[in-house]
Amino acid sequence: MKIFFFISLLISLNVYSQNYTIKYEVDINDPSLKWGTTDSYQLITKSDGFKSIEYRKDKDTIIINSIGVLRETKDKFYSDTLKFQRLKNLNKNIIEYTKYNGQVHVKDTLNIEYKTGNNQKTILGYECINLFFKFRGRYYEAYYTKEIPISDGPFKFIGANGLILEVTSFDESVKIKASSIFKNTDESKTLFIDKEDWFGKCEYIFSYNKYVRIFLNQWYENITKTESQYPGSTSSFNSRRIEIFPNKLDPEIDD
Template identity: 35%
Template sequence: MINTKVAFIYFLSLFSTMSFSQKFCAKYKTIVLDPESTFVEYSENELVINDGISIYYSTRLDTIFQTTTGDLWSTPSSKKRDMFLFKDLNKKHVHSYRQFSRGLVIDSSYSVAWNISNEKKVILGYNCQSAIGTFRGRNYKVFFTSEIPVSNGPFKFDGLPGLVLEVRSDDGVVSITSTGIINTDEIVVNPFLAMQHDKLMNWEEYEKVYQKEFKKFDAVPMTMDETGFRGKTTIPKRFIEVIVQ
């Protein structure tokens, strides 16, 4: 009787691990509202996972926000999901195209030194616990669940013993929450392998390129149109990742 019980528990554990070692899709909603940087992201996201590789898609939603100077900014919705990030957890790198990159950015330095705490809560019916860490200019608290034993999560938030279901920055700018987890037959392949790239660069090289472009835009003086409105074209300093201090 004891051996039967042990075997049954082992079977349940094996089944649980196998059920999340195949293919599934975690859905999220992202809000990044950074008035000081005149940047906003309001999107629905899909993290399609096939074992150790994944693609993170983003679909923009309509939104309007007000900056600290009182200006109104808006972002239009996108009619289809945009390919955003390809992640290979076995090789510990992320592939993406970024503004001004002029080629593929391969990021292998994005890992976070997480400190796991005892704070717990339930998200989508899964028992989760929190972890805190610093990632490229912001301090974060995330909640992950070991009931889904996949070391992955939205955007570049991974490296924990379970799937990340919630991300919040201490400054209140970044909020990513899981809205559902479903099975999928979608096969993940690295889409960037089939593309021709003018240039390959790592994250540190990309930061330098973006910072150089930011200085160019920042150096352009304000202009006045025929209505008397004064303004200038700018680009953000900060996204989820802070690029320009």
């Protein structure tokens, strides 16, 4: 029994000593004309099973939104470089990132309740099982694999019993799928993250709820000011992203 336990421990440590780089294709196309978001990009997640760092890479593509309007993602903000998105502490389910041009450090603590389904399929050669969950205004189905036993995934979708490789919202506004997985078995190449590099210049530290509250209050003030200066005008902003912000002006929000 002791030998079996020792071997199991060695296998577990070997799995977690490996670093994975997962590339995800992300497509967002919310049909709301005033509040929806249309976007397409890649997320590159580098994970060692305990922590991970995630980057965004813009796509040079054209998206057709819900009313047939073309949107080219290669605009003046297009960049072929990787943009830092977030750090993830997979043991504590804490995700950290910056907002307001690096002035605000957001610490987001998550507790996603996953419900295991009965469907299975193969993604990039890995056998996957489906999950169902609700996350900040949207209902999702995801597929994860136990063959890579790290509680990571794209965006903020962490905490499952394996690596999440695909996520689709029930309304199909959000579609995310892994397009490649690279495993680094060189234990000397650890995943180095220096938080001071990312958050050292931030002036404020906010929880997720506080950040959203401040963001929405600023937009409400801007909308009120604009509509008072220009009677008859209407204003909008992207409150329907992967997360749907609790926008009091949006009648379609599912509380």
